[in-house]
Amino acid sequence: MPALGPNAHLIGRPGSRAQLCTPALLLDLDAFQRNVALMAAFCRERGVALRPHAKTHKSVEIARQQLEAGAVGICCATIGEAERLTAGGIGNLLITSPIVTRPKLERLARLHERAAGLMVVADQIAAVDDLARIAAGTGRALHVLVDLGVGRQRTGCASTAGALAVARRIAGANSLAFGGVQAYAGHLQHVPEMAERARQGAPEDAKIEDVLEALSADSIAVPRVTGGGTGSHAIDAEGGLFTELQCGSYVFLDVDYRRVALRADAPQPFEPALFVRTAVISANAADHVTTDAGFKAFATDGPRPEILRGAPQGAEYFFFGDEHGRVELPDAPRHLPVGSVLECLTPHCDPTVNLHNVYHVVQDDALVDIWPIDARGAI
Amino acid sequence: MPALGPNAHLIGRPGSRAQLCTPALLLDLDAFQRNVALMAAFCRERGVALRPHAKTHKSVEIARQQLEAGAVGICCATIGEAERLTAGGIGNLLITSPIVTRPKLERLARLHERAAGLMVVADQIAAVDDLARIAAGTGRALHVLVDLGVGRQRTGCASTAGALAVARRIAGANSLAFGGVQAYAGHLQHVPEMAERARQGAPEDAKIEDVLEALSADSIAVPRVTGGGTGSHAIDAEGGLFTELQCGSYVFLDVDYRRVALRADAPQPFEPALFVRTAVISANAADHVTTDAGFKAFATDGPRPEILRGAPQGAEYFFFGDEHGRVELPDAPRHLPVGSVLECLTPHCDPTVNLHNVYHVVQDDALVDIWPIDARGAI
Secondary structure: OOOOOOOHHHOOOOOHHHHOOOOEEEEEHHHHHHHHHHHHHHHHHHOOEEOOEOOOOOOHHHHHHHHHOOOOOEEEOOHHHHHHHHHOOOOOEEEOOOOOOHHHHHHHHHHHHHOOOOEEEEOOHHHHHHHHHHHHOOOOOEEEEEEEOOOOOOOOEOOHHHHHHHHHHHHHOOOEEEEEEEEOOHHHOOOOOHHHHHHHHHHHHHHHHHHHHHHHHOOOOOOOEEEOOOOOHHHHHHHOOOOEEOOOHHHOOOHHHHOOOOOOOOOOOOOOOEEEEEEEEEOOOOOEEEEOOOOOOOOOOOOOOEEEEOOOOOOEEEEOOOOOEEEEOOOOOOOOOOOOEEEEEOOOHHHHHOOOOEEEEEEOOEEEEEEEOOOOOOO | OOOOOOOHHHOOOOOHHHHOOOOEEEEEHHHHHHHHHHHHHHHHHHOOEEOOEOOOOOOHHHHHHHHHOOOOOEEEOOHHHHHHHHHOOOOOEEEOOOOOOHHHHHHHHHHHHHOOOOEEEEOOHHHHHHHHHHHHOOOOOEEEEEEEOOOOOOOOEOOHHHHHHHHHHHHHOOOEEEEEEEEOOHHHOOOOOHHHHHHHHHHHHHHHHHHHHHHHHOOOOOOOEEEOOOOOHHHHHHHOOOOEEOOOHHHOOOHHHHOOOOOOOOOOOOOOOEEEEEEEEEOOOOOEEEEOOOOOOOOOOOOOOEEEEOOOOOOEEEEOOOOOEEEEOOOOOOOOOOOOEEEEEOOOHHHHHOOOOEEEEEEOOEEEEEEEOOOOOOO
16 A cells, blocks of 8 residues: 655644645545535435446545445455455445456456455456366356447447347356356447437447346346446436446546536536646746646646636646646736645546545645545556 | 555466466566666666666666666655665665655655655745754755756756756755756657757756756766666766766666667667566457456556567457457458457656566566555655
8 A cells, every 4th residue: 555645744733735745636624525425315315326437536434435325335446456455445346347367367266256246257268267277176156247338339349139148158167157248338438419429329239238138038137237337327227228337437527528418407416526736846947937847746648737716817738748737827917926836627537546545635725634546556 | 555456466476477366467587687788788888877677667676776787776756666665675775756746745744764765856946944943853964966847848847047046056055965967858759769868958057058068167066967767878978967867768668768769889788677468358359369468557648568479470450448458360361369469669768667566577488576665646
C-alpha cells in the first residue's frame, strides 16, 4: 500500500486545502458521496443491480462505500486490482477482462481460494478449459460469465453461436458455475446525445437478446446480464436486458463525461468531484504562465484538463511536458503570479487516478482524509 | 518503496522471460548498460560533464550505475524525486524546476539538511529570497542556479537583464551559493534532422552567451552551465557553452528518439532497451486481436508503441482503452492466437516508466533482476 505522501500531517487542520503540496489529486468528499448515493438510488428504483467498476478509482475505501450504499459487488479490470481489493477486504468481485496465459491463471487460482464470490469472464472454449483446470484444484466452483463482443469487439464472443458454445462449456464443467452474460459497449459511453446513444445501442441490445434466447432454448439459466457504464446507464436500466450495471466514472465525473447528457430528466445529475491542484511555478513569459502538473499528473488520452478555480475566466490549460502545464490567460488581467494555485477538473478520470498515489479528500477548505489508491499500477 | 510485484519469484530462473505476468515493463540489461557506457564515454572524450536526468527512470539503481560510469551528479524534476533518490543514497542532485510555494520550500529545507550537494534553480528574485530564508535555517549554503528561459519559455528568466538580477541576488545572499546557469531547450530535442536542430538551437545559444558575458562583466564566477538533452547532446558538447549535459532518455531510447539523428558520425548510437511485454487476451474479431496493455501501460502523449517482437511483420498496435491494445495484422498470416506475447518499444519513455512499479531486468531469455521505480508518482 502506498504511503500517504507529503500532505499527511495536514489531515484535519482547518484551512489545510491551501497548504497542500502540489500537484495533488483532490476528492471533494461531499460531491463524491452525493454521486455514490445518487447512482445507488437510481439503480434501486429501477430494480437493476449496481456493480461499480473499480478500474476507475482503484480504491478499497471507495469500493467499501459503494458496497455500503447497496452495490452487489465490484468490477475489476485486472487480476492485480482484484488482488489488492481482496487484500482490503472487498468481496464479490467480477474481473471483466478474460484471464489467459499461465502466469495469470496461477494467480487467479490462488486468488480464488481466498476471494469469496469471485467471478471471471471467458470468450473462447480453450480459456474455459483453462479456468476449469485451475478451479478443479481449489475445491470450490469458480463462477464464469460468457463475455459477448459488442461495439468495437474489444473482447467477447463475436457471434451467438460462439457465445452459446462458451456458455455450454462453462455450464458443463464440474469445477465451474455459469455466471451469466457480460456485454460492455464501451463505444457508446461517450456519445454526447442520449437519443443517438440509444440508437447506436439498439443493434448491440439485439445481439444480447439473441444470445439470451439461445441460452433459454438450451435451458441454460442466466443468473445475470452485466455491462453498461456511466454513459449508457439510464438507457440500459430502461431497456430491461441488463440485470446489473458496471458504471465507474459517475463517482468522479470528468471533462469527458461532463459533456455527455446522461438522463432524459436530468442530463447531468452527477457533480465533478475529482480535481488536480497545481501551482504556478514560473511567470516570466508574456503570453502564459507555467504550472507544476503535466503528463505525469493528468491523463493525456482524452481532452485537456479544465481549470475550474484559481484563474481568471477564460484561462486555459495546455500540456507543456512531463511535469509542466502552460496556462494561457485571457486579455485582462494578463497575469497570474508565481505561487497562484489552480484546481482543474480531470480529463479522463481513470488513467488520471492511476498516475497518483493517494486521494486528498477535502471538504470545503480542509483536508479531511487521505485515501491510498491501493491498486495503482496494478495493470 | 513499491514491492517487487507478481514476478519476483522468477528472478534468476532460465527461460523466465517467457513466464512473466503481462503487461510487464522490461529493461534489457545489456543494451541499457551499453547505452550508459556510451554516453559516459562520449562526455568524457568531449570534456563535458554528464548529469543524467532521473525524471526519465526514477530509479535509485539506475542513478547509481550512471554515477558509477562517471556522472557528476543526477538531475531531478521534482522535490519528490530528490527525496526518494536521497533516501536511496544518491547525492549531488540538481532539481531542475523552480521550487516555489511554502509547502515545497519546507520540504526543500528538510531535504537540504540531509542531501549532500543538493542544488536548485530559480527564475525570479522573490523565489531567491524564499530560498535564502529556508537555507538560513539549515546552517549550510544552498547552491542555486539561475534558470534561463530558452525555446518555449517553460521556465526561466526571459531576458539577460532578468537573469543577471536573479544571479546577483543569489550571489549576494549569505545562505546561498551561486551554482551557475541552467538552460534547457526542450523544443529542440526531438527535431529529427541534426542540422535543423543546430540551426534552431543557435539563437538559444546566443541568449546563453549573452548571459555569460553579463555575468562575467559583473565578476560573477559561473561554476557550471547545465542543460541539453539526448536530442541535442552532440551539438551541445561541440558548442563549448555547456559544461554539463542533462540527458535522460539515452538510457532507454524510445519510439520518439529512435527517429532522431543524434550524431553526425553515428546517427543512432543508442539501442532500444525498454519494452512493454503484452499478451493477446482475445482473438474473436476478423481484423484485429486484443492485448492486455492500454493507456495504463503506455504513455499516450506521443507516438504509438512499436511492436518489435512476437507478431508478424507489419502488425501494428493501436490504443484500445485503459487496459487494452488493438493489434491490426497484415494480410497473411491473419491471426495471432490468444496467449501470444508481444514486446513493444515504449512510445515516450518517461511517462511510460511512471505508469509501472518495477523494471523487469532481462538478459536474453531470463529475468535476472527486478528494480523498483522508486520515485514513481513522486510528481
